[in-house]
Amino acid sequence: MYIIIILLLGVFAIVALNFKNIANSKEDQYNAFIEKGNEFLSSGQYDSALAEFDRAIEIEPTDIGTYYLKSSIHLKLNDFNNVILNTTKIIEIDKFNPLAYYLRAYSYLQNKDFDKAIKDFSESINMNISAEYLPSAYSGRGEAYLGIKNFMKALDDYKKAISMDDKEYLYFKNMGLIYLKVRGYGEAVEYYSKAISLKPDSSECFNDRAFAYILLKDYENALADVLKAKELNQSFAALYKNYAYIQIKLGDIKFAEESIKKAIALDSNNGDFYIILAAINLINDEHEPFYNNLELAENIGINFLDYFQDDMFDKVRNSDRFLKFYRKLFF
Template identity: 25%
Template sequence: NNKMTMIRQIVISIIIVFSGFVARSQTIENNLYQKAFSNYSQKQYDKVLSLLNQTNLQLLNDAEFYLLAGDSYFKLNQYEDALKDYYTAFKLKNKPAALKIAECYSHLNKPSKAVEYLKIYLKSPNKLLQSEIKLMPAFNQIESSNVWINLWKENYYNSYEKKLDEAKYQISKGDYATAFDILDKLIIKNKKRHKAYEIRGDLLLLTKDYKNASSAFLKASEIKKHNLTYKIKAADAFYLLKKYKRAESIYNEIIADKYYNPKILLNKTKNEIEIKKTAEAKQSINLFLSFFPDNAEAYYLSGKIHSADNENIAALEDFNRSIEKDDSKPEYFISCGDSYLKTKTFTSAVNSYSMALDLNPKLAEVWYKKGMAEIKLYKYAEACEDLKKAKSMNYNKADDLIFKYCR
C-alpha cells in the first residue's frame, strides 16, 4: 500500500510539473503570437521576422505562425520567402494558405501556378466570395491571362454564396432594403449557415441598429464557434448598445483564445471603464500598451482610469503622453486640463483648455471650465469673457459664476 501511495504521489507530481510546463509554454506561445501580430499591424515586418526567426517554429508546429511570417515577407515583396512559409502552413492543413500561395505566384508572374492553388482554395469551405477574390490587387498582374479567364468559366460557388455576393453588391450601392431582403430570405432557408448572419449584422451596424446587429453576430458565432471575428463583432455591438456586462463576458472569451487580435484590448478597456472595473481596465490597457507603445488613445484611456482612481499625477503623465503622440484631439487636452484643475495647477489648466478650444471653439463646457480656472488665478476679466461665451452657447451652469464675478 505504501509503495502504491508513493507511486501515485510521483505520478501526481509529474502531472503537476508537466501541466505547469504546458501552461507556461502556452503563455509564451500566446505572448509570441500577440507580439508578432502587433508588430505586423504596425507595419514592423522586419520585427515580426526577427521575433519569429528567434523561435523554433517547427517545435510549435503551428500554421498561424507560418502565415504571419509569410504575410510579413509578402508585405516586404519577398515573395519567394513568403512562399516557403505559406507552403509549410498549407502542409499543416491550413486551407486559406492556398490563396496566399496563389497571390505570391501571381506577383511572380506565374499565372498557371497561381490558378492551380486558387482552384484548391476555391474548393474549400468558408472561402472568400468571388467578387472579393477578383478585387484582390495581387491578381491584377494575371487577370488578362488565359488561365485566369478560363478559371472563372467554371462554377465554384453555390446559390447561397452567390446570393451573399449579390447582397454585398447591393450594400456597396447603398441599396440596403434589397440587401436586407436577400439576407432575410437566405437566413430563413439556411438557418445553420453563418455568413448571412454576419453580413446582416454588418448592415445593421451601418444603420445603427446595435440591438439586432449584436443578435446577428451572436448567432453567427454560435454556428461557427471558433470564429473570433464574429465574437469581436458581437462584443463591440453589445458595447455600442451599452450592454456592458454582456460585452465583458464575450471580450473575456476572446482573449482566452490563443490567436486573439491584441487590438481588441482597447475596446475591452473602454468597456471595463464603463462598468467601473478600473483594476481590470488597468490590466487590459497596460497589456495593450506593451504591444502598441505609441498608441495615443491608449495613453488617454490609461489617464482616464488613473483619474477615476484619483491618481491625478499618473493621469497627467498619461494625458500628456497622449498629446505628444496626437495633438489633434480636443478631448485629450480637456482631460489634461481637468487633471490640472484637480491638482490646483490652474495656469496649466487654462493652457490645456485653450488648446482644446483652438481645436474646437464650440465647446461650451470648456469655456466654462477655463473661466473657473481663471477665477482661481484672479483673472476676472478673462474669466468673465469665457463664462459669457459658455452662457451664449446655452451653458446655464455659468449663471452663478457670472452673477458672482461679472457684474
C-alpha cells in the same frame, strides 16, 4: 472609430473566406442572392442588401458568412442591437468563434451593457483571438470595466493593450481618464501627454490634460492647454467648462460665468457644467440658484466628484442642506 475600422476589415476578411469555401457547394439561387446583396452593399443601399442576405439565409441558415455581412451593415448604421442578434446567431452555429464574441462585445459596449461586454471580450481573449484584434479586445474590456467603475481592472487591461500596441492614442487617453478617476492627477498628465504626442490635433486630449492640471492647481499649464483646445475646436463644449474653472481660480468671475454659460449653450446635458455654474452662484452668494444647479447636475449625471473637494465649496461644506445633497451622491 479605430475599433469599427478594425472590425469591418475583419468582417469582410471572414466573409471572403466563407464565400471561397462555399462557392462551389451552394445552390445557384443562394449565390445569386449573395451577389446581388453585395452589389447593393457596395452602392450603399443597405436595406436592399439586407433583404437579399435574408433571402440567402432562408436557403442556407447555417452559413455564418451571411450573418457577418449583415453585421457589417448594422455596424455601419450603428445599429448595435441587430449586430448582437446576428453575432448571437453565429455563436449558436459556432460557439468557438472569437470574432463573433468580439463583435458582440463591442456592440454591448456601445449599448452600455458593460457586464455582457466584459464577458464577451473575455471569451474572445480566452479563445485566442488573432493578434490583430487582441489589443482592442483588451482596451474594449478595459472601457467596460471603466463603465462599471472597476478602475484597477480597467488599468490592467489598458496596460496590456498598450504593451501590444503603443501607437494608439486612445489607449493612452483612456489611461489618463482612469487616473483622473482614481485621483492620480500626475499620472493622468503623463498619459494625456503621450496621447497628445500621438495625436497632436486632439482638442479633447488637451482639454482633459487641462483638467488634470486644474486638479493639480497648476493653472498656468491648464490655461495653456485650454487655449490650445479652443484653437483646435471652438465648438468643443467641455473646454469652456475648464476655461470657466480656471477663470474662477484667477478671480475673473464675470468671464467665468460667460464661459460656463457658453459650455451649457453648446451642450446642456453635461452635469459637470452645472457644478461650475453652481460654484459661481455660491461665490456670488446666490444660494438658491446654487442648490438648484446642484440638483440639475445630479439629475443629468455627474462625471467627477472631485469638484466638491475644492475650497470654493467651503462656504457651505458643513451646512445641512449641502451635506444632504452630497450624501445622496454616494448612497
